[in-house]
Amino acid sequence: MPIVDTTEMKAALAPRARLLGFDLGTKTIGLAVSDSNFIVASPLETVRRTKFTADAETLRAIIAEKGVGGLVLGLPRNMDGSEGPRAQSTRAFGNNLAGKFDLPITFWDERLSTAEAERFLIDQADMNRKRRGEVIDKMAASIILQNFMDFMRNT
Numbered sequence: 001m002p003i004v005d006t007t008e009m010k011a012a013l014a015p016r017a018r019l020l021g022f023d024l025g026t027k028t029i030g031l032a033v034s035d036s037n038f039i040v041a042s043p044l045e046t047v048r049r050t051k052f053t054a055d056a057e058t059l060r061a062i063i064a065e066k067g068v069g070g071l072v073l074g075l076p077r078n079m080d081g082s083e084g085p086r087a088q089s090t091r092a093f094g095n096n097l098a099g100k101f102d103l104p105i106t107f108w109d110e111r112l113s114t115a116e117a118e119r120f121l122i123d124q125a126d127m128n129r130k131r132r133g134e135v136i137d138k139m140a141a142s143i144i145l146q147n148f149m150d151f152m153r154n155t
Helices: 006-012 052-066 085-100 113-123 129-153
Strands: 018-024 028-034 041-048 068-075 105-109
Touching (some): 006 105, 006 129, 018 129, 028 052, 068 129, 085 105
Parallel strands (some): 068 105
């Protein structure tokens, strides 16, 4: 299925399908999953990146297990809204996923999501640096997905 505009995602989803949110890094992929009513995003796991084909197979298993019907990739824009090399890499990853999965895929501006996740983990969860490093990517994915679902609900 093609990459869809954020405003078209809800219409592209099958009933009761869940969303899978991504925080793509160079070494890891943070994942979060929604409930089927698109109310709550929950951190899921952090996947160590290898080669795209292997990563896609890992994602395929997660998608099947969780009943995922759409993918939301965090798009790392610069603070001025422009797109740099990381955003181009994320778009390429999304295009590659579109060739592997018959699911709607959209991109969501992820500016400051990792900083927000880190602030939460320090202030609310009182986590040390090592433990934060283990959960930061899936927390950022959860923030990305939650922000997208809030947008989807309000449009």
